[in-house]
Amino acid sequence: MSDSGLLAALYESIGVQPHGLRGQVDVARIEVHHNRVLGVHLVPGLEVDATERENGIEAKILVTEGTLIEKPIQVCFGMIPPDGLQQIVLEVEIEPRARAAIVAHCVFPNARQIRHEMDAMLTIGEGAQYAYLERHIHGADGGVVVVPRSKVQVGEGARYQTDFELIRGRVGEIDIDLEVTGQAHSVSEVTARISGAGDDRVSIRETARLVGQYARGVLTSNIALRDSARAVVYNTLVASAAYARGHVDCKEIVQDNAVAKAVPIVEVNHPKAHVTHEAAIGSVNSKQLETLMSRGLNEDQAVDLIIQGLLGGPSSIAAPESSLREIQV
Amino acid sequence: MNILQLKDVTLDLGGKRILNHLSLDVREGHIHALIGPNGAGKSTTANVIMGLSGYNDFEGDVLFQGESLRGLSVDQRARRGITLAWQEPARFEGLSVRAFIRAAAKDKSDDKIREALDQVGLEPGKYIDRAVDKTLSGGERKRVELASILAMEPKLVLMDEPDSGIDVEALDRIFQALKIFKQKQATVLAITHSLAVLRQAEHALLLCCGRMVDKGSVDRIAYYFEKKCVPCDHLDPVVRLAEDANVG
Numbered sequence: 001m002s003d004s005g006l007l008a009a010l011y012e013s014i015g016v017q018p019h020g021l022r023g024q025v026d027v028a029r030i031e032v033h034h035n036r037v038l039g040v041h042l043v044p045g046l047e048v049d050a051t052e053r054e055n056g057i058e059a060k061i062l063v064t065e066g067t068l069i070e071k072p073i074q075v076c077f078g079m080i081p082p083d084g085l086q087q088i089v090l091e092v093e094i095e096p097r098a099r100a101a102i103v104a105h106c107v108f109p110n111a112r113q114i115r116h117e118m119d120a121m122l123t124i125g126e127g128a129q130y131a132y133l134e135r136h137i138h139g140a141d142g143g144v145v146v147v148p149r150s151k152v153q154v155g156e157g158a159r160y161q162t163d164f165e166l167i168r169g170r171v172g173e174i175d176i177d178l179e180v181t182g183q184a185h186s187v188s189e190v191t192a193r194i195s196g197a198g199d200d201r202v203s204i205r206e207t208a209r210l211v212g213q214y215a216r217g218v219l220t221s222n223i224a225l226r227d228s229a230r231a232v233v234y235n236t237l238v239a240s241a242a243y244a245r246g247h248v249d250c251k252e253i254v255q256d257n258a259v260a261k262a263v264p265i266v267e268v269n270h271p272k273a274h275v276t277h278e279a280a281i282g283s284v285n286s287k288q289l290e291t292l293m294s295r296g297l298n299e300d301q302a303v304d305l306i307i308q309g310l311l312g313g314p315s316s317i318a319a320p321e322s323s324l325r326e327i328q329v
Numbered sequence: 330m331n332i333l334q335l336k337d338v339t340l341d342l343g344g345k346r347i348l349n350h351l352s353l354d355v356r357e358g359h360i361h362a363l364i365g366p367n368g369a370g371k372s373t374t375a376n377v378i379m380g381l382s383g384y385n386d387f388e389g390d391v392l393f394q395g396e397s398l399r400g401l402s403v404d405q406r407a408r409r410g411i412t413l414a415w416q417e418p419a420r421f422e423g424l425s426v427r428a429f430i431r432a433a434a435k436d437k438s439d440d441k442i443r444e445a446l447d448q449v450g451l452e453p454g455k456y457i458d459r460a461v462d463k464t465l466s467g468g469e470r471k472r473v474e475l476a477s478i479l480a481m482e483p484k485l486v487l488m489d490e491p492d493s494g495i496d497v498e499a500l501d502r503i504f505q506a507l508k509i510f511k512q513k514q515a516t517v518l519a520i521t522h523s524l525a526v527l528r529q530a531e532h533a534l535l536l537c538c539g540r541m542v543d544k545g546s547v548d549r550i551a552y553y554f555e556k557k558c559v560p561c562d563h564l565d566p567v568v569r570l571a572e573d574a575n576v577g
């Protein structure tokens with residue numbers, strides 16, 4: 001398939017008109033198919049250095065000091081063929097006081113046996129703001145193994161928001177590993193929203209270390225499972241400075257023969273730090289269910305709506321017209 | 330005509346008698362207030378009528394438009410035109426106000442959803458995209474729930490303490506909602522501890538210890554209210570009234 005054919009196929013799976021997006025000069029884009037960089041469009045203050053490797057790409061994304069990139073940078077990583085390996089090595093640096101958001105679509109619509117690995121190192125500079133939405137679009141049969149690994153340094157007074165979404169198509173197997181370290185007065189918000197069915201397997205391992213005074217961090221996992229899907233969530237929050245505040249929140253709705261497990265670890269090693277955790281795992285909340293049923297929805301419709309809400313999430317990052325001003329951490 | 334009748338309803342929960350041979354009639358198209366002290370069984374009565382889980386194992390019968398509701402699920406009752414506004418409305422993580430109201434609405438257009446929000450005094454532009462979760466205050470959540478019920482256009486609305494957690498200004502909106510229900514010939518059974526809400530009703534029912542202690546005009550029941558009929562010691566209210574009069 002030609003590059004333009006691949007690009008069209010990727011965008012079609014996302015439900016976006018490529019020429020519509022490509023016509024917007026103020027929207028930065030990075031388009032990658034397997035190990036081919038199909039397109040890069042930059043805006044002032046954004047530098048991208050991408051190298052093609054045997055099974056993927058290595059890229060550095062830099063937002064220079066003080067730059068405000070108004071519109072979210074649109075990134076697309078995908079594979080149209082049913083089989084293959086895609087390895088993405090990514091270095092992201094948001095320099096001090098810069099502000100940027102990325103909406104990344106990871107698209108594997110025909111997957112039969114695909115492995116997608118992502119190794120990311122992120123540095124969010126002092127007073128910078130960075131929001132990242134990773135939206136996965138998979139085919140109906142699973143057949144994807146997704147292994148994202150990230151290490152994130154959130155500088156003093158910086159804000160970091162990341163939102164992982166896998167609600168369209170089957171999960172296959174996913175194994176998320178993320179570690180974030182927050183300096184003084186930083187805010188880190190890590191969210192995962194995943195819907196599993198069939199024999200999907202979900203594993204989430206997220207750690208936030210709040211090492212600076214007044215650092216704040218929230219780890220949120222919202223997961224819905226059907227059939228014989230399984231999920232396990234290990235969320236660890238460590239607060240080790242005065243007035244550091246953290247919260248771990250795990251909600252898993254389980255239907256049919258699905259199995260969910262959550263292991264929150266909260267650790268405090270400063271007398272003035274404070275962390276909390278909340279986990280709700282099981283069937284749909286009966287009060288929510290009966291409220292919607294008392295408005296005329298049958299049980300299945302009510303369950304669907306509740307799950308839709310749970311997984312719909314806060315993603316203000318996703319709206320094409322959304323600017324950073326609207327992104328609240 | 331009575332749209333709803335409870336006939337000799339007796340319900341035990343946790344080994345305790347909560348409703349005790351309770352009978353009551355609700356007149357079609359009228360606003361009723363159900364009052365009584367904490368623990369009297371008011372919410373339980375509403376839950377039995379709505380058919381919530383855990384409230385279906387009772388003696389006696391509940392008739393809606395002359396037919397027994399026994400064996401009907403919550404949504405079947407809702408589709409017949411019955412709904413309930415909870416004393417403490419549920420929170421829905423991530424579910425938008427728009428989606429929540431639309432789910433209930435008869436006319437699912439955005440205009441109708443906005444109109445319903447407007448009717449409860451919540452500025453549609455500000456609220457329609459918010460989530461019905463912990464980021465809404467308790468009072469806001471109650472008003473969003475009421476908006477969803479206005480949009481649903483039910484025949485019988487059970488309102489469990491519509492005024493609790495509602496500020497003075499918003500209380501007017503609740504009263505307006507009652508007027509809208511009335512205009513649409515809907516029937517309202519409003520549970521309340523507020524004299525102001527009681528005064529909006531056309532009929533009042535006084536419940537104590539799971540029994541109907543008295544019913545009739547609002548003025549008559551308001552008399553108990555002002556006399557702080559708590560606890561009633563299961564005394565015949567008419568006797569009590571007479572005793573009060575003698576003492577006074």
Ligand SMILES: Nc1ncnc2c1ncn2[C@@H]1O[C@H](COP(=O)(O)OP(=O)(O)OP(=O)(O)O)[C@@H](O)[C@H]1O
Nearest residue numbers: 342343345347365366367368369370371372373374
């Ligand atoms: N599931 C239950 N198991 C045991 N007791 C219950 C249960 N539900 C309610 N009760 C008891 O039934 C009684 C009536 O409760 P209900 O909630 O109907 O009171 P209420 O009149 O609505 O009071 P309030 O004004 O405080 O809202 C209370 O004593 C309550 O503790």
Ligand SMILES: [Mg+2]
Nearest residue numbers: 371372373416
């Ligand atoms: Mg009550």
